[in-house]
Amino acid sequence: MEKKLNILLFSGDYDKALAALIIADGAAEMGVKVTLFCAFWGLMLLRDPDKLSLEDKTIYEKIFGMTTPKGPEELPLSKMDMKGMGKKMLTMMMKDAESPSLKDFLEEARKKGIKFYGCQLSVEVMGFKKEEMIPELEIVDVKEYLKDALDSNMQLFV
Amino acid sequence: MEKKLNILLFSGDYDKALAALIIADGAAEMGVKVTLFCAFWGLMLLRDPDKLSLEDKTIYEKIFGMTTPKGPEELPLSKMDMKGMGKKMLTMMMKDAESPSLKDFLEEARKKGIKFYGCQLSVEVMGFKKEEMIPELEIVDVKEYLKDALDSNMQLFV
Amino acid sequence: MEKKLNILLFSGDYDKALAALIIADGAAEMGVKVTLFCAFWGLMLLRDPDKLSLEDKTIYEKIFGMTTPKGPEELPLSKMDMKGMGKKMLTMMMKDAESPSLKDFLEEARKKGIKFYGCQLSVEVMGFKKEEMIPELEIVDVKEYLKDALDSNMQLFV
Numbered sequence: 001m002e003k004k005l006n007i008l009l010f011s012g013d014y015d016k017a018l019a020a021l022i023i024a025d026g027a028a029e030m031g032v033k034v035t036l037f038c039a040f041w042g043l044m045l046l047r048d049p050d051k052l053s054l055e056d057k058t059i060y061e062k063i064f065g066m067t068t069p070k071g072p073e074e075l076p077l078s079k080m081d082m083k084g085m086g087k088k089m090l091t092m093m094m095k096d097a098e099s100p101s102l103k104d105f106l107e108e109a110r111k112k113g114i115k116f117y118g119c120q121l122s123v124e125v126m127g128f129k130k131e132e133m134i135p136e137l138e139i140v141d142v143k144e145y146l147k148d149a150l151d152s153n154m155q156l157f158v
Numbered sequence: 159m160e161k162k163l164n165i166l167l168f169s170g171d172y173d174k175a176l177a178a179l180i181i182a183d184g185a186a187e188m189g190v191k192v193t194l195f196c197a198f199w200g201l202m203l204l205r206d207p208d209k210l211s212l213e214d215k216t217i218y219e220k221i222f223g224m225t226t227p228k229g230p231e232e233l234p235l236s237k238m239d240m241k242g243m244g245k246k247m248l249t250m251m252m253k254d255a256e257s258p259s260l261k262d263f264l265e266e267a268r269k270k271g272i273k274f275y276g277c278q279l280s281v282e283v284m285g286f287k288k289e290e291m292i293p294e295l296e297i298v299d300v301k302e303y304l305k306d307a308l309d310s311n312m313q314l315f316v
Numbered sequence: 317m318e319k320k321l322n323i324l325l326f327s328g329d330y331d332k333a334l335a336a337l338i339i340a341d342g343a344a345e346m347g348v349k350v351t352l353f354c355a356f357w358g359l360m361l362l363r364d365p366d367k368l369s370l371e372d373k374t375i376y377e378k379i380f381g382m383t384t385p386k387g388p389e390e391l392p393l394s395k396m397d398m399k400g401m402g403k404k405m406l407t408m409m410m411k412d413a414e415s416p417s418l419k420d421f422l423e424e425a426r427k428k429g430i431k432f433y434g435c436q437l438s439v440e441v442m443g444f445k446k447e448e449m450i451p452e453l454e455i456v457d458v459k460e461y462l463k464d465a466l467d468s469n470m471q472l473f474v
């Protein structure tokens with residue numbers, strides 16, 4: 001019977017998003033059906049830097065949209081970020097070890113048909129628009145997330 | 159068969175506690191039996207600001223009790239807190255989006271009969287007293303937590 | 317039927333590693349088969365301070381190795397660390413409450429036969445060598461982790 005994995009990505013940190021996507025891609029390769037539910041800061045991963053919009057947004061939503069990371073490349077490290085210096089070092093160490101980048105892992109996840117859910121309440125509160133995100137994103141409420149998660153063999157909160 | 163969800167709240171951050179309670183309340187509405195096990199910083203959520211006590215406490219316990227958040231309203235954001243300014247902005251954005259506050263979600267969880275467990279070791283180390291917490295809190299050891307979690311369909315560490 | 321618990325330790329913080337090991341040890345005492353998979357910062361817990369090496373390492377790997385915690389005693393608190401002062405207070409409060417230290421819980425986990433996995437990609441990127449770690453550590457890839465986790469009754473991401 002096909003196994004199911006549900007990952008809730010709460011964090012907007014480069015290293016945590018990396019962990020979530022490495023697990024998601026690895027599981028998809030093993031034939032596991034994977035859902036990535038992005039909530040709160042986790043939505044930053046799925047922002048498309050070329051599609052940002054300030055239209056019909058409140059002043060707070062504009063400030064929030066402009067001062068938060070816009071897509072995988074801008075996410076900070078959860079530790080030792082040192083205003084980007086630590087992240088620079090880590091991404092170079094990843095290159096040295098021939099590891100794909102976070103952006104690569106995200107592309108891979110899209111290719112592998114991983115299901116991307118976005119938290120409706122987070123989107124509403126933060127003032128994001130669906131068209132500012134990667135096209136695969138489906139915005140759902142907490143009950144839709146729970147239906148998927150409770151039906152999965154494994155659930156993680158990252 | 160009735161489904162069971164067990165959430166271990168380790169974090170003492172406003173946004174993470176919000177995520178945990180949104181999931182808990184949503185699951186309870188779906189007829190899922192929910193246990194929220196608060197450990198370490200997660201216990202701050204359940205402190206009742208009107209029932210704090212310094213009696214029979216060591217100097218460290220007094221310092222710890224006074225310098226840590228006392229209930230949902232005092233929890234900081236995990237990111238962009240900016241000494242409370244970021245949190246102020248986010249809670250106003252929540253109001254704009256007609257989202258309940260963390261305090262509301264906590265009240266809702268209490269009404270919905272969600273089971274509140276507190277980690278015995280954390281309570282002992284931090285010097286908290288049961289009467290300083292919400293009345294529903296039951297203090298249990300890790301094995302009691304594990305019995306509940308291993309018997310659940312879904313377990314999250316927040 | 318024997319129950320299985322899989323904990324992915326991503327965090328390199330003292331309090332989070334403590335939570336993971338308290339749960340792991342408690343579960344092992346209940347006859348549950350426990351796997352602790354350390355990835356990213358979680359690997360710091362398993363470094364042996366007496367076996368550090370700078371041999372065959374790039375300049376980044378050397379910097380990384382020297383500027384990151386070397387074993388359980390050096391892990392910082394995730395909150396209120398205050399350059400070690402907060403951690404000092406918390407560890408003294410743990411002593412007052414007769415709680416074992418993180419180092420004790422780790423020793424206990426080793427004695428109880430908990431399986432220690434290390435993330436291969438993290439080890440490669442961070443430039444760690446197996447011999448710098450506790451001897452029980454087995455370095456595996458994400459699919460090995462997933463096989464173990466998907467076969468478990470309970471999975472946590474700490």
